[in-house]
Amino acid sequence: MKDIVKKVVSYLSERGFHINFLREDLVRAEQGQLKVSTWFSEKDYLDWYDPLNLIDEFQLNDTNALIIVAPRAYTIADEVLHSIERARYWYDLFINVKVYSVDVTVLDKALEEAVNSILTNFIDLTANIVQTEGTCPRCKGTLYVVYANTFFSRILKCQVLEKIYRCPNCGLKIHRIEDRYRCLR
Numbered sequence: 001m002k003d004i005v006k007k008v009v010s011y012l013s014e015r016g017f018h019i020n021f022l023r024e025d026l027v028r029a030e031q032g033q034l035k036v037s038t039w040f041s042e043k044d045y046l047d048w049y050d051p052l053n054l055i056d057e058f059q060l061n062d063t064n065a066l067i068i069v070a071p072r073a074y075t076i077a078d079e080v081l082h083s084i085e086r087a088r089y090w091y092d093l094f095i096n097v098k099v100y101s102v103d104v105t106v107l108d109k110a111l112e113e114a115v116n117s118i119l120t121n122f123i124d125l126t127a128n129i130v131q132t133e134g135t136c137p138r139c140k141g142t143l144y145v146v147y148a149n150t151f152f153s154r155i156l157k158c159q160v161l162e163k164i165y166r167c168p169n170c171g172l173k174i175h176r177i178e179d180r181y182r183c184l185r
């Protein structure tokens, strides 16, 4: 698991996150106002039943997204979601966190897709530029580039420029990858 933690942490930094280790198996990644907890689990079940443990442990009341990296990530993600639901029934506690599963057997691809999706979902928390570019395919309003970052895509195996577009008129969000360095041809 240690190698996996190292790999994930270095990838998250490449994608613009600042990393804080909360525990050996729990990392807090922040970028702008966006807070992401990443949990590395070797098990495929939760050790506790009381949802308060989960919420405390992962600081879920102060987290936008939780990435679960595990051999059977989907199974645990399911349990975590049930636990969050239970918190609502038991304690009237509404935890608003999106859960992403990253299976270690497809680590590179799953992690990249999870990060793409987190950055796009929470773009209002991470916007780093504002630039008009083109028109919105949905409402024909002005489209803005609100996020740009260069990184080495593990899926495409080349350096890419990622851009996230936002239409303030209809709310559309678009994630695009540009092959600026022409390594895909």
Ligand SMILES: [Zn+2]
Pocket: 136, 137, 138, 139, 140, 141, 167, 168, 169, 170, 171, 172
């Ligand atoms: Zn639009």
